[in-house]
Amino acid sequence: MTAxxxxxxxxxxxxxxxxxxxxxxxxxxxxxxxxxxxxxxTLVRSPHAHARIRRIDTEAAKxxxxxxxxxxxxxxxxxxxxxVFISVPSMNGSKHMPIATDKARxxxxxxxxxxxxxxxxxxxxxxxxxVDYEPLPVVVDASKALEPGAPIVHEELxxxxxxxxxxxxxxxxxxxxxxxxxxxxxxxxxxxxxxxxEPRAVTAKFEAG
Numbered sequence: 001m002t003a004x005x006x007x008x009x010x011x012x013x014x015x016x017x018x019x020x021x022x023x024x025x026x027x028x029x030x031x032x033x034x035x036x037x038x039x040x041x042t043l044v045r046s047p048h049a050h051a052r053i054r055r056i057d058t059e060a061a062k063x064x065x066x067x068x069x070x071x072x073x074x075x076x077x078x079x080x081x082x083x084v085f086i087s088v089p090s091m092n093g094s095k096h097m098p099i100a101t102d103k104a105r106x107x108x109x110x111x112x113x114x115x116x117x118x119x120x121x122x123x124x125x126x127x128x129x130x131v132d133y134e135p136l137p138v139v140v141d142a143s144k145a146l147e148p149g150a151p152i153v154h155e156e157l158x159x160x161x162x163x164x165x166x167x168x169x170x171x172x173x174x175x176x177x178x179x180x181x182x183x184x185x186x187x188x189x190x191x192x193x194x195x196x197x198e199p200r201a202v203t204a205k206f207e208a209g
Contacts, residue, residue, distance in 0.1 A: 029197070029198045030198060030201040030202060030203050031198075031201075033203040035203065035205050038203075039068055039115050039116065039117060040115070040116055040117070040118060040119045040121075040122045041113060041114070041115050041122065042113070042114045042116070042119070042122035042123050042125075042126045043099075043110040043112070043113050043114075043126070044110070044111055044112040044113070044114070044126050044129050044131065045107075045108045045109060045110055045111065046100070046104030046106075046107060046108065046109045046110075046111050046131075046133070047107065048104055048107060048133055048135050048136075049104075049106055049107045049138040049140070050103070050104065050105060050106075050135070050136040050137065050138045050151060050153065051103060051104045051133040051134060051135045051136055052102070052103045052133065052134035052136060053073075053100060053101070053102060053103055053104065053111060053131065053132075053133060054132040054133065054134055055131075055132040056072050056111065056112055056129065056130070056131050056132075057129065057130040057131075057132075058070045058072065058112065058129050060128040060129075060130075061114060061125040061126065061128040061129045062125075064116075064121060064124055064125040064128060065121065066116045066117045066118055066121030066122075066125075067114060067115070067116045067121060067122075067125045068115040068116055068117060069114075069115040070112065070113070070114050070115075070125065070129070071099065071112065071113045071114075071115070072099060072101075072111070072112050072113075073097055073098075073099040073100050073101030073102075073111065073112075074101060075099075076097065076098050076099055077097070077101060079097075079098060098110075099111060099112065099113060103136070104133070105153050105154070111131055112126070112129050112131070114126045114129070136151060137151040138151060139151050139160075145160040146159075146160060146161060
């Protein structure tokens with residue numbers, strides 16, 4: 001056996017290099033970056049999994065000292081959709097606006113945003129925003145969401161099916177026919193989302209030119 005040009009890490013002990021910096025509090029995160037004149041954003045999120053937005057009162061929030069701007073989905077309609085989805089040929093084209101406009105489609109959906117010159121000012125103003133919701137029927141089981149009569153999250157699509165992603169290789173029918181043992185089982189897996197100490201985030205500074 002000859003050594004490869006590039007070392008392999010499979011089966012090898014890899015020493016971590018970042019730990020001393022992190023466990024001694026010397027790590028630098030986006031939240032540690034302070035720029036002159038920096039503004040802070042706080043979002044107002046829906047407590048409902050599915051609800052019509054009847055009215056949003058932002059007048060008190062706009063008068064809070066330190067507030068730069070208060071925005072709702074209606075204010076951002078001209079920006080259009082957020083290009084955050086992977087393009088799949090069979091994907092239903094649901095809109096993903098920066099802030100919900102007509103209704104909240106999941107618990108935590110952003111319905112308003114506050115920009116202020118300090119984090120505290122933004123949070124104070126966000127607490128002053130009053131949202132009138134009309135709670136709508138919900139379904140939290142993915143299988144039940146596809147059943148006839150299930151509440152539709154995006155009415156314009158007529159279905160809760162996001163997309164179908166067929167994966168095929170080889171002669172599947174022959175493989176099943178020749179198999180000595182065939183097992184049919186329905187497996188339900190929990191939602192798995194890695195929670196990093198710092199999510200994807202940036203601190204931006206606009207410069208002329």
